[in-house]
Amino acid sequence: MTPAKAETLEWLVQRVTAAILAVCVVVHLAVIVIAVQGGVTAAEIVGRVAGSVPWLLFYSVFVIAVALHAPAGLRNILRETTNLGKRQTHWIMALVCGVILVMGFRAVIGLYGLEA
Amino acid sequence: MSEQTITVDIWRGREDGRFQTFEVPRMASQTVLDVVTYVQRNLDPGLSYRFACRVGVCGSCAMTVNGKPRWTCRTHVDKVAGDATGGRLKIQPLRNLPVIRDLAVDMAEFFEKWTQAKAHFVPTKTRDDDFQQVSPDDPQRKEATAGIECINCGVCYAGCDTVAGLASYLGPAALNRAWTLVNDVRDGGQADRLKAISGVGGCQSCHTQQTCFELCPKHLNPTAAIAGLKRATVKALIKGDL
Amino acid sequence: MSHRNHPVYWAFLVHRLSGLALLAFLPFHFYVLALAIEEAATLDKFLSWTEAPLVKLAETVLIIALAAHMTGGLRILAVEFLAWRDWQKSVVAVTGGLSVAAGLIFLLNAG
Numbered sequence: 375m376t377p378a379k380a381e382t383l384e385w386l387v388q389r390v391t392a393a394i395l396a397v398c399v400v401v402h403l404a405v406i407v408i409a410v411q412g413g414v415t416a417a418e419i420v421g422r423v424a425g426s427v428p429w430l431l432f433y434s435v436f437v438i439a440v441a442l443h444a445p446a447g448l449r450n451i452l453r454e455t456t457n458l459g460k461r462q463t464h465w466i467m468a469l470v471c472g473v474i475l476v477m478g479f480r481a482v483i484g485l486y487g488l489e490a
Numbered sequence: 491m492s493e494q495t496i497t498v499d500i501w502r503g504r505e506d507g508r509f510q511t512f513e514v515p516r517m518a519s520q521t522v523l524d525v526v527t528y529v530q531r532n533l534d535p536g537l538s539y540r541f542a543c544r545v546g547v548c549g550s551c552a553m554t555v556n557g558k559p560r561w562t563c564r565t566h567v568d569k570v571a572g573d574a575t576g577g578r579l580k581i582q583p584l585r586n587l588p589v590i591r592d593l594a595v596d597m598a599e600f601f602e603k604w605t606q607a608k609a610h611f612v613p614t615k616t617r618d619d620d621f622q623q624v625s626p627d628d629p630q631r632k633e634a635t636a637g638i639e640c641i642n643c644g645v646c647y648a649g650c651d652t653v654a655g656l657a658s659y660l661g662p663a664a665l666n667r668a669w670t671l672v673n674d675v676r677d678g679g680q681a682d683r684l685k686a687i688s689g690v691g692g693c694q695s696c697h698t699q700q701t702c703f704e705l706c707p708k709h710l711n712p713t714a715a716i717a718g719l720k721r722a723t724v725k726a727l728i729k730g731d732l
Numbered sequence: 733m734s735h736r737n738h739p740v741y742w743a744f745l746v747h748r749l750s751g752l753a754l755l756a757f758l759p760f761h762f763y764v765l766a767l768a769i770e771e772a773a774t775l776d777k778f779l780s781w782t783e784a785p786l787v788k789l790a791e792t793v794l795i796i797a798l799a800a801h802m803t804g805g806l807r808i809l810a811v812e813f814l815a816w817r818d819w820q821k822s823v824v825a826v827t828g829g830l831s832v833a834a835g836l837i838f839l840l841n842a843g
Contacts, residue, residue, distance in 0.1 A: 378688035382727045385694035385720065389812070392805045399802040403834055406795070410842045413783065416768050416775040440758070447751045450697070454655030470755070477762035484769035557734035649735045698811045700740040700820065714816040721813065 388446035391439040398436040424488040437478030445470045496571060498525055500537065501582040504589045509580070510534075522555050522562040522570065525579060526593065539593035546707065549641030552648070553593050554582040559648035561641075561707040584648035600644050603660045608686040609667035612679030622676045630673040637670045637715050639708050646702035646712055658691030662702035662712030665693050669715035672722055684719075684726045693719040743824045747804040750797040757794060788842055792835045799834035803827035 375383075409418060423429040445467035452463050494516040499509040514528050523541055530537040541551035546564040553562050556575050571579050587595040604610075615622065624631050646662035647653055653661050668687050671677050687693050693716045702712040726732045767775040781787060807823050 376685070376732065377690055378685045378692070378723075379727060379732045381690060381692055381694045382688045382723045382732055386724055386727065389809060392809060396802050396806055396809075399798060403795070403799065403838075407837055407841050410838065414779050416772040416779065419765075419768060419775075420772070444751075444755045444758075447748075448755065450695075451748065451752065454652070473759060474762075477759055477766070481762045481765035481769075484766055488769060559735060651736065651741075697744055698740075698808055699744045701735055701738070704738050704740070705735065711816065713811070717812045717816070 384446055384449075387442055391443040394435065394439045395443055398432070398439065401432065402436070420485065420488050423485045425486065430482065430486045433482040434479070437475065437482055441471045441474040441478065444474060496525065496567065496577065496579060498529065498579040498581060500526070500529060500593070501589075502537075502592050504591060507589070507592075516567070520567045522553070522560070522565045522567060522579065522581065523551050525567060526553075526562065526581060537593070538591040547641065549643035552584055552643040552645050554584060554648065556580050559584055559645040559705060561643050561645060564707060584644055586648050586650065586653045587644065595644075597644060600647055600661070600663070601642075604664045604667060606686060607660045607664040607668045608679055608683040609664050609671060610679075611671060611674065612677050614676060614678035624675060630675060633715075633718065634670040634673040637666045637710055637712075640666060640710060641708060643707065645705050645707060649701045649705045651699060651701065652695055652697055656691060656695055659695045660687065660691055660693075662696075662716065665696070665719060666710060666712040666715040669718050672719065681726070681731055684723055685732060687719055688723045688732060693723065696720075739821045739824045743804055743807065743827065746800055746828075747808070750801040750804070753794070753797050754801060788839070791842070792839050795838045796831050796835035800827065800831035803830050 409422075423433070448470055449463055449467055452458050452466065458466070495513040496516050498512045498514050500512060501507055502510045512529050512533050514525050514533075517524070523544065526537070526539050527541075530539065539551075539553070541563060542548040544551075544563045546561060549561070551562045552559055554560075555562065555565060556570050556579065558570075560570070562581075567579065571577055581593060583589045583593050583595045587597060587600060590596050626632075626635075640663055642663065644663070646666075650659070650662055652659050665687060668683055671683060672680065696713070696716045698713050698717070700713045703710075703714070706712065723732065764775065764778060767778060782791065804827050807827050810823070811820075
């Protein structure tokens with residue numbers, strides 16, 4: 375891929391995931407405000423998401439969008455404030471993407487699989 | 491008024507220089523360029539700076555005045571040396587460009603980026619063709635008109651934090667010029683230009699901080715122009731033209 | 733430096749810092765959620781810790797950061813994809829107001 379294609383594609387991915395995340399975050403904030411009333415308990419979280427396919431899908435989209443969105447922003451910061459080379463920057467981006475996917479899906483799938 | 495003076499700190503030397511302080515008589519309607527010229531003609535003939543037209547057309551006299559890049563010939567002392575600065579003037583060369591000496595910077599890299607951005611007209615017609623008709627009401631013509639009055643002063647380039655952080659970034663002026671050409675129906679260099687303004691240091695690097703828009707002495711809006719380029723590159727990407 | 737002293741630049745700074753803060757918080761967030769799978773009691777112990785006033789305050793800051801990054805992101809999308817409007821500074825003010833409001837709503841419901 376030419377640098378022109380790669381930069382444009384990455385910029386587009388960052389924007390498209392931003393639009394998806396905006397919707398996810400609105401829902402997330404609403405859930406937080408509702409859940410926090412009277413204190414959050416493990417049973418409450420498990421009761422809501424365990425075995426629920428809609429919540430599984432929602433949180434899967436949320437995690438994937440974050441995993442694609444965050445490395446792009448981090449790349450800009452690394453480029454503008456450090457002397458790291460292209461290769462090192464790419465490894466850091468891949469690592470951040472991987473960590474978010476693995477940790478995110480461990481939590482999402484784990485909570486879905488629990489007994490309600 | 492003529493009895494009063496203003497204290498002026500002027501940068502001397504290259505990057506590793508220092509400030510030198512001068513007292514300059516105040517005059518009515520005095521510009522920052524008038525102050526610098528007074529110093530050079532009356533106090534220190536060795537002071538290096540650059541100017542030509544003195545009326546805001548040529549774009550050669552930009553300097554950093556009290557922390558902000560400005561066109562000095564059209565910047566009144568009254569406007570910039572208020573109470574907030576203790577009535578003093580602090581004049582430095584433009585940021586983001588190598589200092590040649592004192593207040594003169596090397597603009598070569600600024601103009602090289604215009605070339606890199608392919609910000610030049612590529613003709614498609616010959617003298618045998620008829621004139622191209624472009625209506626002043628055409629939306630593309632309006633986009634081009636909005637950005638065409640750039641005087642290449644370098645104020646936006648000096649103010650841009652993305653240029654400061656990313657050396658390869660083409661900068662607001664070159665990209666703004668490229669956008670005027672993207673909107674020129676007579677131009678034949680569109681595909682090459684869109685490739686040139688994408689990639690590392692291209693239009694996607696802009697963070698829409700809008701400092702260029704804030705500072706442009708001609709009130710142009712490079713941020714909006716660069717946004718237009720971003721959309722144009724996405725269209726080209728989808729069509730497979732990038 | 734005074735060339736940076738304008739609202740849209742502050743908005744950029746908030747966007748960058750909030751993004752970095754959210755990224756740093758994320759692994760911790762996922763780790764705590766994963767606790768629910770292993771041991772619900774451990775999670776409840778942790779959740780009761782979040783009732784402490786200082787932790788509530790930190791959570792409020794995170795909520796504001798999340799809301800600020802989201803509203804700021806929508807602002808950037810509007811600048812880049814919609815026609816230019818001369819309301820830039822007003823939009824920055826609105827995103828700031830909404831973010832603080834989100835923090836206050838959280839704090840009122842958490843109290």
